[in-house]
Amino acid sequence: MHPSQFVTAELDGLTPGRALDLAAGEGRNSVWLAEHGWAVTAVDFSRVGLAKGRNLAAARGVPDGRVEWVVADLADYIPARDTFDLVLIAYLQVGAGLRARVLSASAAALAPGGTLLLVGHDLANLTEGTGGPRYPEVLYTPEAVTAELGGLRILRAERVRRTVPRPDGPAPAIDTLVRAERPAGDPDQPGA
Numbered sequence: 001m002h003p004s005q006f007v008t009a010e011l012d013g014l015t016p017g018r019a020l021d022l023a024a025g026e027g028r029n030s031v032w033l034a035e036h037g038w039a040v041t042a043v044d045f046s047r048v049g050l051a052k053g054r055n056l057a058a059a060r061g062v063p064d065g066r067v068e069w070v071v072a073d074l075a076d077y078i079p080a081r082d083t084f085d086l087v088l089i090a091y092l093q094v095g096a097g098l099r100a101r102v103l104s105a106s107a108a109a110l111a112p113g114g115t116l117l118l119v120g121h122d123l124a125n126l127t128e129g130t131g132g133p134r135y136p137e138v139l140y141t142p143e144a145v146t147a148e149l150g151g152l153r154i155l156r157a158e159r160v161r162r163t164v165p166r167p168d169g170p171a172p173a174i175d176t177l178v179r180a181e182r183p184a185g186d187p188d189q190p191g192a
């Protein structure tokens with residue numbers, strides 16, 4: 001299983017440290033991060049998904065313990081504050097309330113200088129793209145995401161396209177991509 005093309009493009013070359021992968025699913029991004037030297041905490045409420053992730057890690061030869069697999073509902077999960085050099089949120093499509101909670105907790109979990117990367121199905125995908133959820137309330141816009149990330153420096157906030165295979169040929173899908181960082185030496189904790 002391949003990692004997200006946006007995860008690899010954005011994060012390849014970033015100095016590894018501690019990473020938090022929220023809604024890690026079947027672990028494709030967590031395993032890729034672990035292969036690139038990160039110590040990963042992978043969180044999802046799907047026990048089945050994380051079991052597949054654990055199997056993927058083993059099949060790829062990722063050392064035991066390099067990924068900590070945590071079964072938890074993001075509605076309740078509170079990550080350690082000021083801790084992670086990277087927080088990744090990929091294709092977590094939930095309503096505005098939970099999204100705001102997760103973004104606030106993610107910002108608070110970043111260590112000074114840490115990176116937050118969010119990628120997910122964009123609202124424009126409903127009308128201009130293919131695949132993905134059909135409910136507007138669970139779709140992202142760059143503006144809605146950045147509005148929840150006060151205290152972080154926004155490095156990228158835009159719509160990006162990827163090509164997905166369809167029976168009648170490749171078709172475009174439109175995602176929101178936001179990359180932000182907690183300023184190094186920032187004494188004020190974001191998301192407090």
Ligand SMILES: C[S@@+](CC[C@H](N)C(=O)[O-])C[C@H]1O[C@@H](n2cnc3c(N)ncnc32)[C@H](O)[C@@H]1O
Pocket residue numbers: 004022023024025026027028029043044045046049072073074075089090091092093094
């Ligand atoms: C489309 S998958 C994306 C998985 C992974 N990030 C990836 O890019 O392959 C969405 C994931 O969000 C998880 N999820 C949705 N709501 C959640 C919640 N409230 N708490 C924890 N995980 C949740 C689902 O279990 C699922 O694994």
